[in-house]
Amino acid sequence: MRARRVLIPCAAALSLAMLAACTPTDVGYVEIKTVPVATPTATFYLDSVKLEPPKNGTAVLRQRVGTAKLETPAGGGQMAVLCDIVVRKNRITTVTISLLERPPRCQCRNTAVADPQAVRSCIG
Amino acid sequence: MDSLSCGHGAGGRRLVRPLVLVPVLILGLALLSAVATPHGRAFAAGDPNAKGDAISPVEDFSRELDKLKKSFGELGKKMDDSAKAIEGYTDVEKARKEIEDLRGAVAGLLDAVADNGGLATLGDKALTRARNKLRELEQDTRFKPEERNFLIEQWRKLRDDTERANQELGSARARFAELLRTLQANEDFIEELVQIRQAQKVIDVIHQLTRDIRGASDQLQRLIGGIKPPGA
Numbered sequence: 026m027r028a029r030r031v032l033i034p035c036a037a038a039l040s041l042a043m044l045a046a047c048t049p050t051d052v053g054y055v056e057i058k059t060v061p062v063a064t065p066t067a068t069f070y071l072d073s074v075k076l077e078p079p080k081n082g083t084a085v086l087r088q089r090v091g092t093a094k095l096e097t098p099a100g101g102g103q104m105a106v107l108c109d110i111v112v113r114k115n116r117i118t119t120v121t122i123s124l125l126e127r128p129p130r131c132q133c134r135n136t137a138v139a140d141p142q143a144v145r146s147c148i149g
Numbered sequence: 150m151d152s153l154s155c156g157h158g159a160g161g162r163r164l165v166r167p168l169v170l171v172p173v174l175i176l177g178l179a180l181l182s183a184v185a186t187p188h189g190r191a192f193a194a195g196d197p198n199a200k201g202d203a204i205s206p207v208e209d210f211s212r213e214l215d216k217l218k219k220s221f222g223e224l225g226k227k228m229d230d231s232a233k234a235i236e237g238y239t240d241v242e243k244a245r246k247e248i249e250d251l252r253g254a255v256a257g258l259l260d261a262v263a264d265n266g267g268l269a270t271l272g273d274k275a276l277t278r279a280r281n282k283l284r285e286l287e288q289d290t291r292f293k294p295e296e297r298n299f300l301i302e303q304w305r306k307l308r309d310d311t312e313r314a315n316q317e318l319g320s321a322r323a324r325f326a327e328l329l330r331t332l333q334a335n336e337d338f339i340e341e342l343v344q345i346r347q348a349q350k351v352i353d354v355i356h357q358l359t360r361d362i363r364g365a366s367d368q369l370q371r372l373i374g375g376i377k378p379p380g381a
Binding site: 052053054056077079080081083084085086087115116117119134149 | 249252255256260262264265266322330333
């Protein structure tokens with residue numbers, strides 16, 4: 026009887042977790058352009074996921090809806106945040122990375138925050 | 150949305166309701182005529198042979214009236230349907246939904262060809278495999294030179310074909326990305342265009358309804374015109 030009392034909530038919680046896992050998540054798209062066309066040595070991370078070097082300087086990635094961080098290694102095992110990318114459902118957010126500057130700089134097609142002190146935030 | 154035209158609240162519904170009452174009033178008039186007929190007048194229905202036959206004109210009138218009732222019933226339904234259609238066409242939210250659906254459709258296409266999507270990943274894998282296979286075969290000593298050359302040639306063709314396919318995928322990706330960006334950038338303008346298209350549809354619905362009402366009115370006119378006193 027006691028085992029049953031424990032098992033039923035566990036089974037319910039497991040079912041809920043499985044249901045949540047099955048629910049399709051909303052996705053949007055991030056277009057990353059590099060200027061000039063990136064060399065294979067340029068490495069970027071989007072939400073801690075290492076990106077393949079963009080082909081012909083452009084990559085279009087599907088990304089979960091929300092705010093993703095675009096980062097690049099800054100030396101000493103540290104990461105430098107280049108900008109935040111706001112991803113909205115069925116929308117594309119375009120960001121151009123200028124590799125001519127050190128560290129590389131994000132140029133947003135549409136910017137969310139005007140404050141120059143804040144991390145640049147690109148929106149779709 | 151309840152309104153007939155955008156931003157006018159329930160006023161639209163008020164415009165539509167009287168339209169629905171029109172056939173009811175016309176039908177009422179026709180019934181009044183029908184009640185008056187057996188006492189004072191006979192329904193000749195334009196049939197000269199029916200002269201002097203007391204039953205036939207009444208039957209003719211009854212038949213015509215049934216037809217009219219049926220036709221008015223259909224007209225009433227058409228009016229209701231038209232009112233619903235107009236309400237749909239003047240719904241701004243619906244226009245917005247159409248744009249969202251359009252964006253969803255383009256996004257679905259982009260999803261298939263995105264760099265981290267299934268198709269692109271498969272293309273990359275296929276290309277890597279072809280390149281690796283070529284590298285292996287160039288150092289492989291298991292085969293005779295002509296066999297090796299043949300295999301290398303086949304894998305070279307495969308590699309070139311895969312590269313071309315991946316390039317096509319890349320241009321499709323660029324096209325869909327551009328399309329989605331254009332949709333986003335011109336969303337407000339596109340919404341206005343959708344609303345214009347919907348307003349044109351409203352006019353079409355009103356034209357059709359007017360034609361139907363005119364048809365029913367002609368039918369009623371014929372029925373009333375057919376009511377003649379005996380011997381007239």
